Amino acid sequence: MSTTSVTEDFSQLRADCEFRAEVHDERYRVRETIGVGEWLYDPQLRFVTADGAVVLSDIGGQPERGFDPTAGHGAIYRFTADDRLETISPPGMHGVTAPLRPEQAPPWFGGWGGHLFFIAQAESGRVGAHKGHRLYRMHPADGIPHAFADLPHHGRVGDGVPGAGMTGTFGPKGSPHEGYLFCQSLVNCVVYRIDPDGNAEPYLVMAPPLVERPMMPFLTFVAPDHSQWKDVAGEVIIATRATTYLEHGEAKTDLQYWRIDDNDRSVHPVTGVQWRAGPVAPEGFGPYAGHMFTVDEGSTNLLHASINELNAKPLPYDARIIRIAPDGTEHVFVDGVQGGSTTLVFAGNRLVAASSRKSYSTGEYHEPDGSIFVVEPLEG
Numbered sequence: 001m002s003t004t005s006v007t008e009d010f011s012q013l014r015a016d017c018e019f020r021a022e023v024h025d026e027r028y029r030v031r032e033t034i035g036v037g038e039w040l041y042d043p044q045l046r047f048v049t050a051d052g053a054v055v056l057s058d059i060g061g062q063p064e065r066g067f068d069p070t071a072g073h074g075a076i077y078r079f080t081a082d083d084r085l086e087t088i089s090p091p092g093m094h095g096v097t098a099p100l101r102p103e104q105a106p107p108w109f110g111g112w113g114g115h116l117f118f119i120a121q122a123e124s125g126r127v128g129a130h131k132g133h134r135l136y137r138m139h140p141a142d143g144i145p146h147a148f149a150d151l152p153h154h155g156r157v158g159d160g161v162p163g164a165g166m167t168g169t170f171g172p173k174g175s176p177h178e179g180y181l182f183c184q185s186l187v188n189c190v191v192y193r194i195d196p197d198g199n200a201e202p203y204l205v206m207a208p209p210l211v212e213r214p215m216m217p218f219l220t221f222v223a224p225d226h227s228q229w230k231d232v233a234g235e236v237i238i239a240t241r242a243t244t245y246l247e248h249g250e251a252k253t254d255l256q257y258w259r260i261d262d263n264d265r266s267v268h269p270v271t272g273v274q275w276r277a278g279p280v281a282p283e284g285f286g287p288y289a290g291h292m293f294t295v296d297e298g299s300t301n302l303l304h305a306s307i308n309e310l311n312a313k314p315l316p317y318d319a320r321i322i323r324i325a326p327d328g329t330e331h332v333f334v335d336g337v338q339g340g341s342t343t344l345v346f347a348g349n350r351l352v353a354a355s356s357r358k359s360y361s362t363g364e365y366h367e368p369d370g371s372i373f374v375v376e377p378l379e380g
Helices: 011-016 125-129 227-232 307-311
Strands: 028-034 043-048 054-058 075-079 085-089 097-104 116-121 133-138 145-150 165-170 181-185 190-194 200-205 216-222 236-241 255-261 266-269 292-296 319-324 330-337 342-347 350-355 371-377
Touching: 043 097, 043 342, 043 350, 043 371, 054 097, 054 342, 075 097, 097 125, 097 165, 116 165, 133 181, 181 216, 190 216, 292 342, 319 342, 330 350
Parallel strands: 165 216
Antiparallel strands: 028 371, 043 054, 054 075, 075 085, 097 116, 116 133, 133 145, 165 181, 181 190, 190 200, 216 236, 236 255, 255 266, 292 319, 319 330, 342 350, 350 371
């Protein structure tokens, strides 16, 4: 049974999430393509397919409006070059809950090249976010999720529960991490390493004695060969926040970056980096081809803000898209973006951005406040 009212009148929601983004370069334009009040809740852009479509996951959404806490939620879509959403896995995810940041397996991940892999909750809603998570596999042609590996309990932080899971990255070919997928849990602060046979190993615990205090491994990614990241280009990087998921009231949102020494499974700080790594513009993106783009989320802190306070009013419009030139200089490219969580991907000659705003799962906010907008050059 649904626990929220079902309504098709989203006029107030649209007013609260009015599109106000502005691009600070007259050679580009910004436009909203999928608006609030349609079918997106917490969209996360992931990667581009050969035909130029962007694969994205959505943590929220069920076959019918409202929220049924006993059912699965979320979806996986393709956002096409002509601004349409095509379904890979429909809202409700065939009973699976909250697909998080799916990655496409490379050819060197066993026989699974081209399949989608993602972490999802074992139970729905906020309660499920704090409980065990598992890794799923999906062939994009049929959109059916298959359980691939359960993340084992491990460590002392958060009672060892692998909750608030996040899909990370596949190890680069030719590196010590080739043939593995990294995932991480924010509750027990563990980085897991999964092989093509579905064996999930607690690989690193981001807590003493490895590091000075427990910290959430928020992201794992491969460092780009760009500006501040050049010294560690091609390495698997862990991005942490110096707090834990269950430390209520904390507001430490700055990311700390760590490189891995696989010889002794130690981690070492990456210094001189201010901005999270982002996509690099391809040829065709006007004068900024070769520039990296990343997001400043502004004052909205979805991890440790009071949920009731956060949901009670519109989010501020202080998030920005930052352009980083190859020489490392930083420039505001787009501002007036509503805070929350913003993801970026380049598809052809345009920068595609998705706004998640308020959290469907951990924030128990079940309105379709997600949207997609694009930035594109006026010529070329």
